Amino acid sequence: MHETAIVEGLMRILEEQAAQHRVTRILSVTVKVGRLRAVEPQQLIACFEMFAEGTVAECARLVIDSMPVRARCKACKMEFEVPRFRFECPGCAGGDVAVIQGQELYIESFEAGSG
Amino acid sequence: MCDNCGCSITDANRHLVENDRHTIQVLEDLLHENDQQADHNRSHFDELGIFAVNIMSGPGSGKTSLLEATIHALPPGLRLAVIEGDLETENDAERIRRHGVPAVQITTGMACHLDAHMVHKALDQINLKAVDILFIENVGNLVCPASFDIGQHSNVLLLSVTEGDDKPAKYPVMVRAADQMLITKIDLLPYIEEFSVDRARAAVRDIRSDLPVTEVSAKTGHGLEPWLEWLTAMSAMRRTMARRQRRSHDYVARQAR
Ligand SMILES: Nc1nc2c(ncn2[C@@H]2O[C@H](COP(=O)(O)OP(=O)(O)OP(=O)(O)O)[C@@H](O)[C@H]2O)c(=O)[nH]1
Ligand SMILES: [Mg+2]
Ligand SMILES: [Zn+2]
Ligand SMILES: [Zn+2]
Numbered sequence: 001m002h003e004t005a006i007v008e009g010l011m012r013i014l015e016e017q018a019a020q021h022r023v024t025r026i027l028s029v030t031v032k033v034g035r036l037r038a039v040e041p042q043q044l045i046a047c048f049e050m051f052a053e054g055t056v057a058e059c060a061r062l063v064i065d066s067m068p069v070r071a072r073c074k075a076c077k078m079e080f081e082v083p084r085f086r087f088e089c090p091g092c093a094g095g096d097v098a099v100i101q102g103q104e105l106y107i108e109s110f111e112a113g114s115g
Numbered sequence: 116m117c118d119n120c121g122c123s124i125t126d127a128n129r130h131l132v133e134n135d136r137h138t139i140q141v142l143e144d145l146l147h148e149n150d151q152q153a154d155h156n157r158s159h160f161d162e163l164g165i166f167a168v169n170i171m172s173g174p175g176s177g178k179t180s181l182l183e184a185t186i187h188a189l190p191p192g193l194r195l196a197v198i199e200g201d202l203e204t205e206n207d208a209e210r211i212r213r214h215g216v217p218a219v220q221i222t223t224g225m226a227c228h229l230d231a232h233m234v235h236k237a238l239d240q241i242n243l244k245a246v247d248i249l250f251i252e253n254v255g256n257l258v259c260p261a262s263f264d265i266g267q268h269s270n271v272l273l274l275s276v277t278e279g280d281d282k283p284a285k286y287p288v289m290v291r292a293a294d295q296m297l298i299t300k301i302d303l304l305p306y307i308e309e310f311s312v313d314r315a316r317a318a319v320r321d322i323r324s325d326l327p328v329t330e331v332s333a334k335t336g337h338g339l340e341p342w343l344e345w346l347t348a349m350s351a352m353r354r355t356m357a358r359r360q361r362r363s364h365d366y367v368a369r370q371a372r
Binding site for chain 2: 002004005006009010012013017021023027031036037038039085086087088095096099105106107108109110111112113
């Protein structure tokens with residue numbers, strides 16, 4: 001359940017941001033989560049609903065923007081989406097690749113209302 | 116009150132709330148606090164030339180047994196210390212202390228992984244000036260520990276032959292995070308015909324072609340040499356880097372005078 005630690009981080013950011021922008025209600029929150037983070041979306045949402053209770057983010061919708069894994073081949077420089085964690089270049093069949101997307105774990109934005 | 120959770124947005128007043136809807140961009144890392152603490156831990160290690168190794172595997176793959184075998188097999192000049200992570204018990208740290216190596220137990224309770232703050236607290240209980248290699252045995256779990264930087268320099272992933280050769284494919288994130296992989300309990304291979312070392316290696320190669328994989332038995336000591344050589348070389352490199360860093364600090368300080 002590393003989702004709890006992630007949501008704790010998220011709640012801390014939301015409360016700081018809400019105070020700073022004088023926001024009294026948060027309607028939705030968008031987070032970017034790379035597939036290499038092994039985060040379970042349903043668990044993240046369940047955890048968020050629990051932690052948000054009694055805060056400015058109560059009832060807010062958590063939108064999870066799941067980022068597929070992408071890599072660049074070091075040999076032939078081709079960029080490609082990595083299907084099912086098979087890190088093999090479709091161009092030259094090389095295995096020496098650098099991950100260029102899929103490690104994300106950050107809050108992109110939130111929607112505020114004042115109701 | 117809404118039906119779902121008792122907050123005060125209802126269908127009747129939702130439009131009021133939504134009227135002054137606006138989006139605020141944030142772009143902040145969710146594990147920012149942990150990552151900062153991890154960098155802080157690493158700076159302690161770097162300053163003192165300590166090589167910090169995070170050992171990860173599923174429950175019971177032989178992490179503590181590997182450490183016990185390693186303590187006996189490493190050249191005597193190297194000074195070791197161990198941080199043990201476990202959900203509940205003190206057992207693993209006690210096993211290590213029996214071999215004369217300082218060990219601190221962290222019991223994580225509910226958390227199925229170590230985080231950088233827990234490790235930092237444990238560092239207080241170790242005389243870091245007398246350590247060359249710090250082993251951190253993470254909680255037995257093939258998912259969560261990979262998400263948390265604890266300040267280590269390298270990740271070691273263990274897979275025992277009793278767990279099945281399909282595990283690398285099932286836990287690719289762990290395999291991606293690893294710098295070294297050990298297939299453990301290799302002495303049991305004759306009894307477990309279902310486990311194919313070639314299949315396990317092929318599954319690892321698909322995910323991470325350059326990951327070094329070694330077969331070892333903590334029980335018989337078989338196959339430990341490459342692992343021991345790697346530890347020795349990495350430790351030497353860390354000490355050299357720390358010495359160089361100290362020299363350049365001294366130089367800058369002298370110039371400033
Ligand atoms: N035959 C054999 N058994 C081993 C070997 N290494 C460990 N074991 C056994 O496997 C069991 C678990 O070993 P541990 O070293 O406690 O494993 P661990 O990964 O530290 O376990 P947790 O910390 O509880 O996750 C013990 O009964 C060990 O005796 C090995 O190389 N060969
Ligand atoms: Mg153990
Ligand atoms: Zn966890
Ligand atoms: Zn290529």
